[in-house]
Amino acid sequence: METLTDKAPGKREARKEERRLAILEVAKRSFLESGYSGTSMSAISAELGGSKGTLWSYFPSKEELFAAVLDHATVAYRQQLSSVLQPSADLYATIVTFCHSFIGKITMEDGIRLHRLIAAEAGRFPEVGEIFFRRAPQPTQRMLADFFLHEMAAGHMREDDPLAAASVLASLCIGGLHQRVLWGIVEPTPADVEKEARYAADIFARAFDIARS
Structure with missing residues (x-):
């Protein structure tokens, strides 16, 4: 029988993927509207409402974020x-x-x-x-x-x-x-x-x- 502890990792992974997709969507809009030079990790983090550390944990640099987009x-x-x-x-x-x-x-x-x-x-x-x-x-x-x-x-x-x-x-x-x-x-x-x-x-x-x- 499946327990709550069995479900938890799947939920955590789903939330991480949702967060990642949200970052990519915001980043895509920023790159297309503001260009590469006009896009900053700080602005993306602010729009997402999380800490800079959270964004950097997903994408350690703007180059990697652009590649992921x-x-x-x-x-x-x-x-x-x-x-x-x-x-x-x-x-x-x-x-x-x-x-x-x-x-x-x-x-x-x-x-x-x-x-x-x-x-x-x-x-x-x-x-x-x-x-x-x-x-x-x-x-x-x-x-x-x-x-x-x-x-x-x-x-x-x-x-x-x-x-x-x-x-x-x-x-x-x-x-x-x-x-x-x-x-x-x-x-x-x-x-x-x-x-x-x-x-x-x-x-x-x-x-x-x-x-x-």
Whole structure:
């Protein structure tokens, strides 16, 4: 029979996780609204209403907190990519789906605000750019590279460096609509995202000898 002492550790862990998620939510809002330099551990602690020691016990530095915010913001997307990047009889369709998902993600409001933050502050705070790259673009490119390695081995696309191919596809996705949204020139529509995804996928398919459906 389960006792109160059996339940206690689970409740404590749940409270810790709730507290951690609350910290990440406040930190995310602060980073996106105030930038990296304008965000302080003290201000986050004050907003949460706890002691500075509590915050530091979860995240010993602002760099680690920023990394955790990025991890939390991208974990669901990486899971989504895992389901998209599966072997299929129609590689072109898979690439279109990836491009649509990726372009949609990076042109969302939070994605645009994050890219503006990185562009504005990486020069003064190189750690910001490094943390962002290791937590966001790099994992996505590695997932793509693993997928392409399998597809190249199966003869579904031209053999090349799979990581370089992943970088090419990512670059195609961020080179058009994303740039116009980033600089405030346009507001993206679903039709815009669909058109951009098809365009990027078509160029990539021609470059790597992928049959188009």
